Amino acid sequence: MEMEKEEEELFVPRLVTTEENFAPGHRACIGCGEALAVRHVCKALGKNAIIVNATGCIEIISSLLPQTSWRVPWIHTLFENAAAVMSGIESAYKARVRKGKIPDKGVKFVGFGGDGATSDIGLQALSGAMERGHNFLYCCFDNEAYMNTGIQRSSSTPYGAWTTTAPVGKKSIGQATWKKNMPEIAVAHKIPYVATACPSYPFDLMDKVKKGVEIEGPAYIHIFSPCPTGWRYPTNLTIEMGRLAVETGVFPLYEVVNGEYRLSFDFPDLKPVKEYMKEQRRFRHLTDDIIEKIQARVEKEYLKLREKAGVK
Amino acid sequence: MTKGKIVGLEGSFAVAEAVKMANADVIAAYPITPQTHIVERLSEMVAGGDLDAEFICVESEHTAMSACVGASAAGARVFTCTAGQGLELMHEVLYIPSSMRLPVVAVIANRALSAPLTVWCDHSDMMAVRDIGWIQMLAENNQQAFDLTLCAYRIAEDNEVLFPTMVHLDGFYLSHVIEDMVLPDDEEVAGFIPEYKHPFALDPAKPVSMGCYGPPFIYPETKRAQEVAFENTIPKILETWKEFGDAFGRHYAPVEKYKMEDARIALLTMGSCSETAMLAIDEMREERKEVGLIRLRLWRPFPFKEFREAIKNVEVLVVLDRCVSFGMGGPVCSEVKSALYDQRKKPNVVGFIGGLGGRDIPIEGFKYMILRALEKVKAIERGEEIEMEMIGIRE
Ligand SMILES: Cc1ncc(C[n+]2csc(CCOP(=O)(O)OP(=O)(O)O)c2C)c(N)n1
Ligand code: SF4
Ligand SMILES: [Mg+2]
Numbered sequence: 001m002e003m004e005k006e007e008e009e010l011f012v013p014r015l016v017t018t019e020e021n022f023a024p025g026h027r028a029c030i031g032c033g034e035a036l037a038v039r040h041v042c043k044a045l046g047k048n049a050i051i052v053n054a055t056g057c058i059e060i061i062s063s064l065l066p067q068t069s070w071r072v073p074w075i076h077t078l079f080e081n082a083a084a085v086m087s088g089i090e091s092a093y094k095a096r097v098r099k100g101k102i103p104d105k106g107v108k109f110v111g112f113g114g115d116g117a118t119s120d121i122g123l124q125a126l127s128g129a130m131e132r133g134h135n136f137l138y139c140c141f142d143n144e145a146y147m148n149t150g151i152q153r154s155s156s157t158p159y160g161a162w163t164t165t166a167p168v169g170k171k172s173i174g175q176a177t178w179k180k181n182m183p184e185i186a187v188a189h190k191i192p193y194v195a196t197a198c199p200s201y202p203f204d205l206m207d208k209v210k211k212g213v214e215i216e217g218p219a220y221i222h223i224f225s226p227c228p229t230g231w232r233y234p235t236n237l238t239i240e241m242g243r244l245a246v247e248t249g250v251f252p253l254y255e256v257v258n259g260e261y262r263l264s265f266d267f268p269d270l271k272p273v274k275e276y277m278k279e280q281r282r283f284r285h286l287t288d289d290i291i292e293k294i295q296a297r298v299e300k301e302y303l304k305l306r307e308k309a310g311v312k
Numbered sequence: 313m314t315k316g317k318i319v320g321l322e323g324s325f326a327v328a329e330a331v332k333m334a335n336a337d338v339i340a341a342y343p344i345t346p347q348t349h350i351v352e353r354l355s356e357m358v359a360g361g362d363l364d365a366e367f368i369c370v371e372s373e374h375t376a377m378s379a380c381v382g383a384s385a386a387g388a389r390v391f392t393c394t395a396g397q398g399l400e401l402m403h404e405v406l407y408i409p410s411s412m413r414l415p416v417v418a419v420i421a422n423r424a425l426s427a428p429l430t431v432w433c434d435h436s437d438m439m440a441v442r443d444i445g446w447i448q449m450l451a452e453n454n455q456q457a458f459d460l461t462l463c464a465y466r467i468a469e470d471n472e473v474l475f476p477t478m479v480h481l482d483g484f485y486l487s488h489v490i491e492d493m494v495l496p497d498d499e500e501v502a503g504f505i506p507e508y509k510h511p512f513a514l515d516p517a518k519p520v521s522m523g524c525y526g527p528p529f530i531y532p533e534t535k536r537a538q539e540v541a542f543e544n545t546i547p548k549i550l551e552t553w554k555e556f557g558d559a560f561g562r563h564y565a566p567v568e569k570y571k572m573e574d575a576r577i578a579l580l581t582m583g584s585c586s587e588t589a590m591l592a593i594d595e596m597r598e599e600r601k602e603v604g605l606i607r608l609r610l611w612r613p614f615p616f617k618e619f620r621e622a623i624k625n626v627e628v629l630v631v632l633d634r635c636v637s638f639g640m641g642g643p644v645c646s647e648v649k650s651a652l653y654d655q656r657k658k659p660n661v662v663g664f665i666g667g668l669g670g671r672d673i674p675i676e677g678f679k680y681m682i683l684r685a686l687e688k689v690k691a692i693e694r695g696e697e698i699e700m701e702m703i704g705i706r707e
Contacts, residue, residue, distance in 0.1 A: 066530065073521075088386070
């Protein structure tokens, strides 16, 4: 047992490719969880993929003319239509292969969007693409606000968090609504593959990306992407933030394969949410009773998820 | 001369036939009156195996245009069609293919805009998209709708052009009316439309980044390049129409003239009402009025040279707009005036707005505009100011 574990520690990272299809030298902030997640996703995808990117931090930091960070074909057009552009690319490929115009080389089609691009303005286009059953993977990089435009709230911003459009004041605790559950919305489309992931768990993330692109039909991965700039925490804590979100149950990691839930990591004893929140200044105004309210909600949701995954 | 056969087809079906013969790879469209018959017909063609294309039955026009953008970037020949509100919902996306040089072909069954809700024809939708960098051309009958759709593929996909192209046919007047037309055979069309090959399509074997971010140090240069390239499409359009004429025997020009040889008074129209306007010209000619008709076939890029040439001997130019540019009059009239402003010799220009929201303009309406324009010119000569007049309105 002991031996095996040691071997794992020694070798698993070495199994990961050193190829960087998302090149270094991009313009993301120090400690950016999104850029890290994109890097992992691109490692898992390899060269045979076409990426469609929505407007947002990732697009801005990677494509300033006349430079590009992308070593795979990449296209950005607008904020809310990545899944729609993807539909067109995938259909073009299908039609052209069928008509004998190009050989079938098993190209993968992958959409990238922030939480705003995914669960707010681009929800309709994504829902349409999932419903129509295109063969693609969509990755939502969730940093829980519109970061590119300066930390405005989205429907994915957690309850109680400060943002520039959910400011804290005499009559406001910050974000007054609960985070939209985007993975569940994807599940409701009855697509073959839905998962949550986080760059603090890189091997899990890469495995999920590989599964997502291999599966025939739409796949959706919701990637928790800590953002030091928007969440107001020290830049060296990004990995820690992701770990704590998972270990407190704030952002559980799971998969839903053909409707079957499976927890990727289970924590029978969740850490208190306070541990996750304390380093983030977006939560620093919250009183104990609000934190308790959040704690209760997280526990309840986690139990529901465990039940769905059949964990006693 | 063309072989082909004579058939009776409504405008919508004529367009669908053209898309089928062009062998489009991807169609993405969303139904809206009066465009619906085009999508329905194409769906049938795909379902019946007559057209080997992916038909993406999208959830909105925004997605329809976005999917066309993606498909075109991936190297496919694409098609979409819409009208009125649908074109407005596409608006944001329309800038993408014109800036990223993707040859999307779209057919618009012209429709007035809400509110109040209407499904009938005017040109408000096509005027709202005139500054985007799409080539825009208009059909006056179903044969032209067919011909121009074919030509649109040849033009848009030419590697020296690579601009998206819109063919406009007036909603209901053409989309829903059955007319005789010549349908060429498949080989003839195949000979006219070469295989599409985008020079830098998305392909993992040759990675490119498309749609990058343009800060101030580079954005203006991208727009300059786009404008120069767009202006340069006119020779290609002329060449394509010439070749089309040689192959099929039907000839098109950016500005088309009817009984203009000796005309001192010219009426300018666009779209299906032009055929009614011709009848008005015929009747007035019997009364010995030196009138003629000019129709703009090409709306964008605006054919300055051909237009100035067409009106060079005209003293009074009467312009009909089927659209209101609120607070400014009619968009076509404004543009015509600006095209003439720095000419040494120019006619008096009198604008009218009519035919809004599907209101018919009868022969009498065209005659009225011409006679009324002559009165207005007299008023101008007396130094009076004249206002843009809406015709056929119950006050
Ligand atoms: C139609 C439209 N509305 C608004 C914007 C402005 N805008 C660009 S990116 C963005 C927010 C992006 O947020 P998200 O999708 O969460 O990505 P992030 O930057 O946080 O990674 C907004 C509001 C836009 N580009 N287009
Ligand atoms: S604002 Fe946040 S998500 Fe955007 S680049 Fe900076 S750290 Fe990354
Ligand atoms: Mg975000």
